[in-house]
Amino acid sequence: MPEDFVVTPWEVKGQIDYDRLVTQFGTERVNPELLERIRRIAGELHPMLRRGIFYSHRDLDQILDEHEKGNGFALYTGRGPSSGIHIGHMLPWFFTKWLQDRFGATLYFQITDDEKFLFKDFDDLDQATKVGYDNILDIIAMGFDAKRTRILIDTEYIHHLYPIAIEAAKRITFSTTQAVFGFTNSNNIGEVFYTSVQAAPAFLPSVLAKKPVRVLIPCGIDQDPHFRIARDVAPKLGFPKPALIHNKLLPSLQGPTGKMSASIPESSIFTKDSLKAAKRKIMDAFTGGRATVEEQRRLGANPYICSIFAFYNYVFEPYDGHLSEVERTCKSGERLCGDCKLELWGKVEAFLKKHHEAREKAKDRIEDFLLRD
Amino acid sequence: MPEDFVVTPWEVKGQIDYDRLVTQFGTERVNPELLERIRRIAGELHPMLRRGIFYSHRDLDQILDEHEKGNGFALYTGRGPSSGIHIGHMLPWFFTKWLQDRFGATLYFQITDDEKFLFKDFDDLDQATKVGYDNILDIIAMGFDAKRTRILIDTEYIHHLYPIAIEAAKRITFSTTQAVFGFTNSNNIGEVFYTSVQAAPAFLPSVLAKKPVRVLIPCGIDQDPHFRIARDVAPKLGFPKPALIHNKLLPSLQGPTGKMSASIPESSIFTKDSLKAAKRKIMDAFTGGRATVEEQRRLGANPYICSIFAFYNYVFEPYDGHLSEVERTCKSGERLCGDCKLELWGKVEAFLKKHHEAREKAKDRIEDFLLRD
Secondary structure, eight states, X not given: OOTTEEXXXXXXXXXXXXXXXXXXXXXXXXXXXXXXXHHHHHSSOOHHHHTTSEEEEESHXXXXXXXXXXXXXXXXXXXOOOSSOBHHHHHXXXXXXXXXXXXXXXXXXXXXXXXXXXXXSOSOHHHHHHHHHHHHHHHHHTTOOGGXXXXXXXXXXXXXXXXXXXXXXXXXXXXXXXXXXXOOTTSBHHHHHHHHHHHHHHHHHHHHHTSOOOEEEEEEGGGHHHHHHXXXXXXXXXXXXXXXXXXXXXXXXXXXXXXXXXTBGGGSOBTTOOHHHXXXXXXXXXXXXXXXXXXXXXXXXXXXXXXXXXXIIIIIOOOHHHHHHHHHHHHHTSSOHXXXXXXXXXXXXXXXXXXXXXXXXXXXXXXXXXXXX | OOTTEEEETTEEEEOOOHHHHHHHHTOEEOOHHHHHHHHHHHSSOOHHHHTTSEEEEESHHHHHHHHHTTOOOEEEEEEOOOSSOBHHHHHHHHHHXXXXXXXXXXXXXXXXXXXXXXXXXXXXXXXXHHHHHHHHHHHHHTTOOGXXXXXXXXXXXXXXXXHHHHHHHTTOBHHHHHHHHOOOTTSBHXXXXXXXXXXXXXHHHHHHHTSOOOEEEEEEGGGHHHHHHHHHHHHHHTOOOOEEEEEOXXXXXXXXXXXXXXXXXXXXXXXXXOHHHHHHHHHTOOOSOOSXXXXXXXXXXXXXXXXXXXXXXXXXXXXXXXXXHHHHHHHHTOSOHHHHHHHHHHHHHHHHHHHHHHHHHHTTTHHHHBOOO
């Protein structure tokens, strides 16, 4: 990993060069031909595809082959319990919901309470599990189809995951985890083992169906190292290699090199933010604006370093026409940051109000989504 | 580990110097004062205690304190699934049954199908589990009290073990497994993690009782490294350190440096041996006898290198008086190997007949012993 930025499943820092990651990780770009093929099959392209936010993949073409043959495929994504779920966490969720709707795929959603405990985000395993349950409310609030969504909590579904995990673990050496994750001798043995637990749901649909089922994993590019390992072991276990589609990471509201984290409330919009707090964050966010109104009118602003423009682009402005208009008027100086923030806030506010309500209703629906015995 | 012998949980070779192991492992000898205390409390001493077969311990005195305070303690031992259970495997079982009877303790018996799969004894996890079920028949046939015996199969009880295992794993580094087990970077990550799964039942009684419960682990001295780690992490998890009592390993019927293994049928008596096959093994066993009868009558034989004498001593001759007589007449030349073998065979035959019958009856009793949800 070059010194200027770091992207691992547990650490993202610096300004990420997404082109370089494609080379380093050895993934493929989502190119125009592939996009055209998705559009043809799905009937439309999700904005995150059109805008290159889901920009990299592994074997996505094979998933489409499988779909066209009528064999179907499963979706798998996950979340480590976090005391606050923010918009950045949700990028793969928005996109996965679209995939579920358009392709009719069953989604396996892993809650990695064990991971978050082992990697020291929580001192207390029970607390990690409890927070996982709280995060499930946000997942259900996304509107996933209860009939085709199976949420599994690692420590509560381990009975089914462990036999698959040890099949994988038997084929993964400590050396591999050093090379792929940068582990050292001072990593704890739970951390060392963990990647095999994250691999397990990639094979679970095949185990449950007792026949090979292709799996597509939409996830942040930072999670790719886990699945590189899972793909290596898949043929040795007699399972198809999981395919992936990777998103770029949503920048922090504090600017392009800021870290987005539950421990930095100002870094993003969190699903449990009050409307007042969320509005304040938007209004205080880092932009590409100039020092003075006069200067901005004269020279224009820079949307490409602006966290507000990123929020429009990644999530809150589905219409490309209007997004272009925001971009153009920003650069020309016609648009001032205060107005632009207020406009974004209108969209964020609508989202939050709807999400808060859906989250409340989700409390009665957890059992409809949980995969138990 | 000195070059002349090796003792790890997965490899035992060479002629073991048990005195040196006490020093190397840092355990304590079961000394005469401790034996006297056990005799006072239990009302008798098991032959394996009197004869120094269970010869080393950690904190056994504290277990006796606990018992005398009326707090009780739990027993924990285990078995990796093996295509054949032999008398050597059963040493801790005989002794554990005595402890259960004399102290009224609940026994947790772990079947480590995951271990045997990860460490490559089985290519197929299902096969390891299936063999584990077969081994359970031998355990039940020992006559353990169904009301106070809980057999748990790792892959089937993992739901309860995994949360405890990751608590332990979080406090164990890869370095520790290098130092304790001699692991290298080419060990698989399941092997690396596994010791935390073997630690879990040492803490399970406390978890189930929701209060600290002392645990005594009778086991072969080769298993001590696992529990050295478990003892190190115990206080960090708020559990009492497990206590141990270690046995010397039964020599092979092929002589003191022979390896006893399910893959070498002649090396021991297996519970599923036919009477005919077992008798042949006894009659063909390595002894301390002389080249000719004449020489043996004149010079006497050597019981201390004799596998037949070891079988008397370790398991099949409960009466010290008669054991001394065997020893004396062996050394004096009054006793010849053929007669001595036939006498032992009488005892082994009686044991096998009873065990075969009990094993058959055990088939209907598995569920009475299994710890499930």
